[in-house]
Amino acid sequence: RKEVEQDPGPFNVPEGATVAFNCTYSNSASQSFFWYRQDCRKEPKLLMSVYSSGNEDGRFTAQLNRASQYISLLIRDSKLSDSATYLCVVSYNYGQNFVFGPGTRLSVLP
């Protein structure tokens, strides 16, 4: 079992749709949580950090449930430019260790 697991995908949604990604992690010592976005053949880029209180950045909302060891990302009003692979990332040991999930691919269709 992988340390970080995500919805297998791919998700194919029409423009304007709302899509949610789920992520679970197994290491209870995990301290920080992130969503990264990766375009094909490009480097992962930080989308947003995830906090226990939940946080929102425009059309993106991230939630963390430490008790369930579960992280989510909600994208509202999907744009074509949102098409990418979304990586759930967990860190521990005060930032010395980062573990990536397998990623969920999103294709937003016109």
Next chain:
Amino acid sequence: AAGVIQSPRHLIKEKRETATLKCYPIPRHDTVYWYQQGPGQDPQFLISFYEKMQSDKGSIPDRFSAQQFSDYHSELNMSSLELGDSALYFCASNRLPDSGNTIYFGEGSWLTVV
């Protein structure tokens, strides 16, 4: 703002050859991480360095070695290359603990072994 710089961006090597990848972290970042990403796979952690000392080791083959230098840049040395080593190699950097534990990636080095 300055980002993580990796070089070379692309290289082609033959089996059994040696390759060296370089990584220059964001200024004032003291921690460097190396990841390998094969086609259709998520980034796999290889090794990391904090303040020039190895801090963690992942799935790095024995044929590979790495180090971090006094100016904090890092080099990944790969010997006896195999076809399966063909991948995108990312370097990422961080400053512990000031950057909120967020790591930033370079654009990657594409290695093709033929």
